[in-house]
Amino acid sequence: MDVMYFIRTVLLLKSARKQQLLRLKEVRKLVSSDEPVLVVPNQPLDHQSHVRGRCWPIDIDFNLHMNNGRYLREADFGRFKLTLSTGLWFAIVERRKREQSQNINLVLGGIDIKYKRSIGLWETFDIYTRLSYWDDRSFYFEQVFVLDEKQKNKEPKIICCTILSKLTTVGQTRDGEKLSPLMLLKDLGYKTLKIPEHESKHIELFRLNQRAFKPIVNKQGQIVSKL
Template sequence: MYIWARLVRTVIAARCGKPLAGGATKSSVVGRIWPQDLDINLHVNNGRYLTLMDLGRLDFVFRSGLGSAGLKGRRRPVLTGLSARYKSSLGLFQKYRMETELIGWTERSIFMEHRIIPLSGPARETVAVTAVVRAVILEPDNSKVETRELLSGLGYPAESPPLSESCASLLSPAERAALHDAGAGGGRRRDMSFPERSAAR
């Protein structure tokens, strides 16, 4: 069962709450584990962690202002890649903090990292789950919106920070080769340093 009630509460809180400062790259939300989040081993199902991360992305998108450009005119966000690592588990009624951070971008993709941190129990205040996701914004005709348009006016720099290995693992072979060539040429790895036309969605 999808977490519709929590999603609605998150969107309302993000839209009515304090916006992030211009250019801010990180937001956080606090949640609790409920019975429907558990599997037969009575801890959070691996897939449920990924569903809970939807809440972190929504909070960041609406509080940063990305939602205004990303969702206008029947545009829709789509995940095109994900890499997750599970370090410890969360149990029933356990509170957690989810940190969501914008860590880089390319011409038409955005990379975010999620960190789920228990607020109680033996693993308190240590990262239990991390995931890096790659997302694109699609127009109604399924063309990808350029990142520069999404970030324009929100206080973010024109260049992406260097992409981490976790981000690079979500690129196509052609994109990784172009990124490597750009780095080998002595220049800083840039958000516009390679095209995405050859990348598979």
């Protein structure tokens, strides 16, 4: 079990929950409505979250730099912090209570990662995450790993890794309707939001690749589809 993963996740959740309760208290004083306000965003949807990490001895491989898989682990913290600060995670929690279903969730549905520069032992780095797009099923995120600016006082900043990923909504309401990003956004008070009309070129390509890549495995366990 990755104990440190759970400890860091709990610390992020605890900090965000404290901010959420303070925001709820402020909003409930200002809003006079018969329907209680259950969740509010701490930050707007275009907010860019920031978390800091360090390459520890347990993170390295035989080349003495951070193992490829650790980038995915660290990226989790960036996405989780952003879903906390924008209120998406709390909207999921309230939906579970309302629909009386623990199956409602946001799960990682796809990821595209590009390695640019290795992160060495003991080096610290910053992860910046932003929500770039959403459609009828998923939220799309962009993430960048940058070497700690205090450690490497250089311009332009040293980018180590870039990631595109999508968190897909799963579950359904008691009426049988599938959960969608727009439902969660409406729960956060964004009543007039729609699916963005335009998406950046790299998000568009990412979505197309996700749909096109469907490998087929035969009975012998061999991949037989053409890439």
